[in-house]
Amino acid sequence: MPKPVWPPARSWIAHYDRSWFTDDLTAGLTVGVMLIPQGMAYALLAGLPPVYGLYAATLPLLVYALLGTSRQLAVGPVAMDSLLTATGVGALAAVGTEQYLYLAVLLALLVGGIQLLAGVLRLGFLVDLLSRPIISGFTSAAALIIGLSQLPHLMGVDLGRSPYVQEILYSAIVHVPEINPVTLVLGLGGIFVLVGLKRWLPAVPGPLVVVGLAIAAVYFGGLFATGVSIVGEVPAGLPALGLPAMALTDVRALLPTALTIALIGFMEGIAVAKAVNARHPEYVVVPNQELVAIGASNIGSALVGGFPVAGGLSRTAVNDAAGATTGLAAVISAGVIIMTLLFLTPLFYYLPQAVLASIIMVAVFKLIDWREAVRLWRVDRSDFWMLAVTFLATLSLGIQTGIAAGVALSIGVHVYRSMRPHLAVLGRIEGTHTYRNVNRFPEALEEPGTLILRFDAPLYFGNMSYFEAQLESLLAERQRALHTIVLNAEAIAGIDSSAMYGLRRFVTDQRGRGVTVRLAGVIGPVRDAMKQAGLYEDVGRENFFLDVDQAVHNHCRTGYALQSNVP
């Protein structure tokens, strides 16, 4: 495995091979060209003028190229972050105001600060709390919300802004009579061309073609007079560098949104970076360094007046497919945007907003994943319900509530399972020294006078009373002839002080009734904890055994149990 260096870019700069350059150049140009319409579209989605999407596609890419551990991840404006920005900032200021612009920049700064701090504190593991069903349900619902949020641009009607799908749909239906027909035709046309190109000419950069066709149609067809909304003047030149003033009340108001974007944006990026990394064993994606890199990129976005950025799914896939070998590809993409800002902004004057909306819709609707829901219904009903709850909560209660509900539910189910774990009475499979669940293996027979039990969870405060109750009821059935209880502890991965207390009491109680309790296959960390708490003395050192067979026959094969197992 390659050794990490700092900054991570040194690992490829130091050994840059000239043969890589053509691939990096092709990939960088391709992604840069994709970024022009996407950046403008996502700025619109975030409630900002399109040029801010180009700003956010400059410095952040350079910062990530320097600090990121993935060599293919394409950072920049992404749909999810943009929608969350619109929801979070939209609740505090009106679209089009100075205050809105200021809050969007402040949000990027906060997201960056949170991610940077989380990376330094090595909190990257928190992203593991998002299970696949949660991510799937959440992504499908968010894609639906994002897609539907483009209806006003497609219809050419102001529907007001709402993060709830039921309100968007209701408003859209009410406003059908006001539809601007030319706008609708442009938007639907854009969707058809994008879908058609993707299917029959996948090598052609659809968004760029659609943008070109639409500008030509508006300019030469004189469609402006029909009331079609166009992008209008895109300011030329590079953004000024500078950070926004940080008013404490604004920081506090934006904090929940910033935390959500920090988590979601990181999750999206790390997932795609890891997927791509699987095909590139020459480097390793380091989650905590990724947090630092994407955090610094967001601070970079705030520096150039941009909004929150993340590693994007589709552009990364294109970057990798086009042959990106190092971060140089991202530097070249940023160069394309910088050139566009300097020289090409007048070209976009007549670009209809409806076409940007069609680009967003086509991009997000393919993220809706019905198949995963159907598959889970078949193979894992409990995970299906988590997906369904997250999906419905996100749709009806909003993105933040949806993801919070999903995470809370999945942690709750995980904790509940560990509170009521599986346990099995074991019997010896005839003619072997192997012991298995008597309810599943008809050949496994219980030893006379001995109850052999396997408990499949760490013993802790949450399941100790369940463990005791289950044991009591098993004992009640067998009480008469019992002289030994063997606890197969191989699956007991940990033990806390509450469980230690309960176990001590149980062993003592049983001893009072003339029953010996033996522990088999206790794993190392649990042995350490028991030793520390003095449980060896309560249970009796002679009652620890390497495995169930030795415990049943009270036999320490070659003396290992006392020499090593119980140090």
Added chain:
Amino acid sequence: MPKPVWPPARSWIAHYDRSWFTDDLTAGLTVGVMLIPQGMAYALLAGLPPVYGLYAATLPLLVYALLGTSRQLAVGPVAMDSLLTATGVGALAAVGTEQYLYLAVLLALLVGGIQLLAGVLRLGFLVDLLSRPIISGFTSAAALIIGLSQLPHLMGVDLGRSPYVQEILYSAIVHVPEINPVTLVLGLGGIFVLVGLKRWLPAVPGPLVVVGLAIAAVYFGGLFATGVSIVGEVPAGLPALGLPAMALTDVRALLPTALTIALIGFMEGIAVAKAVNARHPEYVVVPNQELVAIGASNIGSALVGGFPVAGGLSRTAVNDAAGATTGLAAVISAGVIIMTLLFLTPLFYYLPQAVLASIIMVAVFKLIDWREAVRLWRVDRSDFWMLAVTFLATLSLGIQTGIAAGVALSIGVHVYRSMRPHLAVLGRIEGTHTYRNVNRFPEALEEPGTLILRFDAPLYFGNMSYFEAQLESLLAERQRALHTIVLNAEAIAGIDSSAMYGLRRFVTDQRGRGVTVRLAGVIGPVRDAMKQAGLYEDVGRENFFLDVDQAVHNHCRTGYALQSNVP
């Protein structure tokens, strides 16, 4: 095990043995006599006139005797519920007002409704979320707060009410010059007599002696003129039956307090009921039925105008020690209180409040458990910190925040541990078929070309990426000569769809590199889940083995693996 009947009292009424009666009578009278001063003291602690403590010690006891599964649990006013009542109701109304009385009764009704509902929904397991360190830290802090809350009565000064220990102490120090010396002497005298009797004459009912002495001192010593606060007129007669009107805004305001009391009150009762049950195998305490019983008792308390009740620690211990055999003892205790209400209330006119305060202080200060903290510091540092955080949070942020912080912390630590579980590389102990951690057993040697791994946790969304990362780094060290990976799955207690997805990808990746992945000792529920998800086909049926030894030698002893292990 005895079969449950309904109502649970039928189990002892049907077989009541005359020989039990003397014991039940003695215990019932003893607890009844204890209840008179305790009930009045706890009513005072709850911010109510003393007689309400007697009301709360009538109907609830009868209801519990009918519906409870414990035959010794002594239900009635308890310190913790009373303090929580004072904090919760005190935030909404002034002590001594009609509104305060009404809210206290409404609180009892809400607590009862919540407990009853939780019992019907079988949510008794929720109490398992309170680990021993949390309970210990919380109890010590609450005892300190309760004890200090009596300072105003002991000093004879109004210090204002605060749930925070730092404010109580500050206020007490500021008001030292205003101390009423006679009140202080009566209170401190009460404490000395109670502690002295407990130590040298434990059979004497201390609280009753102190109350008697104090009434005599005030009456005959003419202390009333010195400004000593006395209980004053205790209304004679039984309370009228009736339920309070339920205003929705009041219900909403009381709900957090009601939820806390419902949980804490149940926890206290079930803990002591289970402890006593251990000495009485003739019946079984059923947690969900206990929720129903204590819930109905609280509704009973609301019916007679009382405040929230629970099963008390000290009175239950006395009840059991005095020989209580059935719920008849509780019926007799209630009878003592009813007689007191009918005929004896004038006796308490001159009872000084400082003496009731001394009874509370002596009762709660013995709940402060420093030894547990010291012990945990030695044997389980992580549990020590949970105790410490809960203790400090309860003291400084209040009881509800303290217990919430403790529960959140202990669940968080539990989840974190399952996200980063222990894993071990196994080697065969020479001359045996047993495989153990090579880092702990120097005699255990790795098999050439084979990596044997044990993962000590359920595989789920929270640890799948950790599992993959750990495996990758183990493989990187061994890559050259490896042909087989054996995963000892005995400690993998469950698997979810996220883990299934990761495992499938891992097995396929390894197969691409020419490495076979074998699973050994997969437990029943995990086999079921894998079968359901089609993982048998991905891993290959031939790669499932009963145990590690068979997997290492690719040998299905007597064919069990295919016949039964992989049905």
